[in-house]
Amino acid sequence: MQPDLSQIIVQSFTEIAKEKGMDRETLLEILEDVFRSMIRKKYESDEAFSVILNPDRGEIQILHVREVVPAEELTDSVAEISLEDAKEQDPDLELYDEYAQDVSIESFGRRAVTMAKQQLSQRIREIEKENIFDEYSDRIGEIILGDVYQVRHNFDILVNHNGVELYLPKSEQIDKDRYRKGDSIRAVVTEVKRFNGTPSVVISRTSPMFLERLFENEIPEVFDGVIEIMRIAREPGNRSKVAVLSHDERIDPVGACVGMKGVRIHSVVRELQNENIDVINYTSDKIEFIKRALQPANVLNVELNEDGTFAKVLVPADEVSKAIGKNGVNIRLATRLTECEIDVYREVEEETDDIDIMEFVEDFGSEMIEELRQIGLDTARAVMDLDADEIVARTESRITKELAENILSVIAFEFEEEDEAAKTEDSTEESVAPASSKEATVTDEIVEAENTAETDEA
Incomplete structure (x- = not known):
């Protein structure tokens, strides 16, 4: 019966080990450890035993090896056997055999x-977990293609990849992503961690690393290293900026990434749910890099502080909205891409009657003024160019509609007061001017009369 039971044990676990990708040496080591554990539980020691395994034939042989000693010298029944007992088993045995x-x-x-x-099952599971942890730790930053097999109620997704469960949290999904069970999905491995001893492989579609790997897959020059991706700033599903540098002066990095009629970049855009991607030339010149990062706005001037962490950018009045972007996305991405805080100012013509927004600190408070300046509204007329809804949208509701309407009302009233004051001044000048002219005429007549009298006397 022993061979049958040994074959059942060895063959069943050999099949499991093959399914889990476990090598032969590891399986033999596990089997021997388990059987030696059985021996120690029964005999308290396994030193007098040999475990012989043959997984190919499904055989296990356990040998209890004892030394033949005289009965009066027997001290350890596990490691020794008396001569009389030994001869009962094999008459040819001698002392100390x-x-x-x-x-x-x-x-x-x-x-x-x-x-x-x-x-055995537990040891195989532990080794399988260790293998998964090691394998996917080496694959961090690599794109995987898997199948969705569960969408949880909180929209977290579990993905099957070669029999391994991968975890795609809702926070790592693009807002426009919609998946059902059985759908194929591409994502990048970003983290491998242990949770109660079980490896958890986290994947992402929002990571800048995912965009970088897509560029490598779709653009041969990037994959070969001829074009290097220097920096990426991304708002997943909305817009991204990618700074690229060519190590071959004959190759235009932007043109190579975009491709003929945009064919290369379009495949990346489609994978990212129509995310707009701006590809710009990288340069070590910080001022020029800031100008390029704020495209499509035309930057007139950049003032950079000494440590290069803050920049004041001047743009034409009609291009402030381009520099800031919808809901401030362009300036946020430019800030992250250049690693420099950027304030946008509009070009104001000298003859334009305008008021610096700082003049309204007493009316609105310094925090509110700073919010307006952050979105490029540094003058009163710049604020008046927008309506309340646009101000709310650009500040991402940090300024409510009620506050925006109040700001517009106060600034409009200020301009009305200035206009009335200007009209009053003009009317005063007009009324004084005729009086002065009349007085001048009377004076001239008196002088002329006096001159005539003097002539007659002479």
Whole structure:
């Protein structure tokens, strides 16, 4: 019966090990450890035992090797056997010979065998977990293609990749992503961590790394290293900016990334749910890089502080909205791309009657003024060019519609007061001017009369 039971144990776990991709040496090591554990539980020591495994034939042989000693010298019944007992088994044995006896698996008892099977299963699971952790730790930054097999109620997605469960949190999905069970999905491995001993592989579609790997897949020059991606700033599903540098002066990095009629970049855009991608030339010149990062706006001037962490940017009045972008996306991406805080100012013509927004600090408070300046509204007329809804949208609701309407009302009233004051001044000048002219005429007549009198006397 022993061969049958040994074959069942060895063959079943050999098949499991093959499915899990476990090598032969590891399997033999696990099997031997488990059976030696059984021996230690029964005999308290495994030093007098040999475990011989043949997984190809599904055989396990356990030998109990004891030394033949005189009965009066017997001190350890596990490692020694008396001469009389040994001769009962083999009459040819002599003193101090080694006697090897087969030990059947059944002799350990049903409970011990069951526990051995459980131990084998547990050890294989532990090694499988370790293999998964090691494999995917080496694949961090690599794009994988898997199948959706569960969408949870909180929209977290579990992905099957070669029999391994990968985790795509809602926070790592593009807002426009919609997946059902069985759909194929592409994402990048960003993290491998342990949770109660179980490896958890986290994948992402929002990581800048995902965009970078897509560029490598679609653009041969990027994959070969001729074109290098220097920096990426991304708002997933909305817009991205990618700064590229060519190591071959004959190759235009922007043109190579976009491709003929945009064919290369379009495949990336489609994968990212129509995310707009701006590809710009990288330069080590910080001022020029800031100008390029703010495209499509035309930058007139950039003032950079000494440590290069803050820049004041001047743009034409009609291009402030381009520099800031819808809901401020362009200036946010430019800030992250250049690693420099950027304030946008509009060009104001000298003859234009305008008021610096800082003049309204007492009316609105310094925090509100700073919010307006952050979105490029540095003058009163710049604020008046927008309506309340646009101000709310650009400040991402940090300024409410009620506050925006109040700001517009106060600034409009200020301009009305200035206009009335200007009209009053003009009317005063007009009324004084005729009086002065009349007085001048009367004076001239008196002088002329006096001159005539003097002439007559002479």
